[in-house]
Amino acid sequence: MKILFLTQFFSPETGAASKRVYGLARQLVKLGHEVHVVTGMPNYPTGRIKDEYKKKFFCFEEIDGIKVSRYYVYASNKRSTINRLLNYFSLVLSSLFFLFKRRQIDIIITSSPPLFLGISGVIMSKIKKIPHVFDIRDIWPDVAVEIGEIKENSKIYKMMKKIEKFIYENSDILTVVTNGKRANLIKNGVSPNKIKLISNGFDEEFLEIPINKEIADKYNLIGKFNLLYAGIIGIAQGIDIIIESAEKLKSNNEIQFVLVGNGVELERMKGLVKEKKLNNVIFTGEQPHVNIRSFLYYSSAALVPLKSEALKDSVPTKLYEALGAGKPVILCASGDSVEVVNESNGGLIVKPGDIDSFVESIEKLYKDTELYKACTINSKEYVIKNYSRKSIAKTLEKELELELKKSK
Structure with a gap:
């Protein structure tokens, strides 16, 4: 399979998101698949783009057999809702330039949060006419309410709920990292058949x-x-x-x-x-x-x-x-x-x-x-x-192969 991961965060950035995508991508390469990653210039969590990536709109590198395409992302070390949204939406837009590379891709996996990159995943999957998998580590915007970042009656929450619904409806599979998240999605009206458990793991x-x-x-x-x-x-x-x-x-x-x-x-x-x-x-x-x-x-x-x-x-x-x-x-x-x-x-x-x-x-x-x-x-x-990452990647591989068979 030729698999594309869309992710806001990737090595050398630290944090759970980077580790998950990198770990799964590396194991899928070992299983014999061609894996691409589309991401931004490394800037998390400091808000400063690392020196070797500054002043670049695009760069390509290969990490452990993973083909990584990096695109422009707005970064700021000043913490505000506006700066964070600019950071997220800049990659939503710049990542779409991957479409011009005309690479053959069989399936797209978008990592969330942030929620917004799922927009790019859906657009790419529609244009390329291939399945889209939305990988959910945290359910946004609900988790933002739980930790007190936004209010449930705010305009930004209502906007994010509409985006969430759009992405879920236009994704072929929703993968979650825990049974608790699976139950949460089902409670909110998502079909159980659409949700697959792909837990976090240990390399x-x-x-x-x-x-x-x-x-x-x-x-x-x-x-x-x-x-x-x-x-x-x-x-x-x-x-x-x-x-x-x-x-x-x-x-x-x-x-x-x-x-x-x-x-x-x-x-x-x-x-x-x-x-x-x-x-x-x-x-x-x-x-x-x-x-x-x-x-x-x-x-x-x-x-x-x-x-x-x-x-x-x-x-x-x-x-x-x-x-x-x-x-x-x-x-x-x-x-x-x-x-x-x-x-x-x-x-x-x-x-x-x-x-x-x-x-x-x-x-x-x-x-x-x-x-x-x-x-x-x-x-x-x-x-x-x-929780071996190797066995988790094999579970993901089977789900992707089943989805590809269904889509043909």
Whole structure:
């Protein structure tokens, strides 16, 4: 098959969206398919286009056998609704230039969020007369309401609901990452036959990445009980609970919090640490994904918080990576993520916003060596058995082949 992914985010950008598309695309290449990716110039999460891509409308590169076409995208480090919409819609328009390349494509997969790129996916599928698959990691605009970014009675919400309906009606398949999202779509009138579960997963090759010992020296990780947060430092992640926990545990010189990543909340988090005069919190800034393996290696446990209990159908990619690397997880969430941790017996769970329970869980893993050891063994075995990216890509391959047969 000749498969095209449309995605707002792609390597070297960090975050769940980039990891998912890159992981699936790479595995599909290994299965013998020709995979194209249409995306923008890398700018997430800083809002600044990386130097080697600046002042370009188009560039082509090949990454691990994936043919990547990058187009112009408006980027700004000033956080506002207008700037974000300009960022999204600039790629909606520029991505359509891929149509002029006249490449033969059998099927299109659009990654969401953001929602809007689905417009390009639908247009391309209609012009090329091929199936369109809309891959949903988060259901927008509903998730934006859940985390308080927009209001349900606002004009932008109503506009996005119309776009959502248009994309769903003009997509042949809707793929979702959790059963919770599947149930959500069915509740909102989408036919169950149209929805396929293609979960997030774990790349076993991640464990083969060499450990960078310089990271331990640079960030003073040796001899500490390191609690790692690795991911976007944004609104939905609820990083405040980590900073507040660090304040409560500052008397323990062995416990240290390591925050790896960038995002719109980073400067505010740094300000809180400075204001509270904490010396047990380390910010590393954005790191290449290969370095996350080393940070996990030198960490004692991983922290996976979500801001709102309303985000019940989200399973962050960082959760699979931490469990797959054999690290106990302290999950601050509800819903589908809880099921993964419970089934794996790989960590402890607290409700979003429950700082006291969060601190108690940290202290429990720190003190209870038997519990800690059990979590490390259980988590790795469970994730590799149930959430291997290789097996997930094979499931996606079968769904795509079935859809192609139907369309002929």
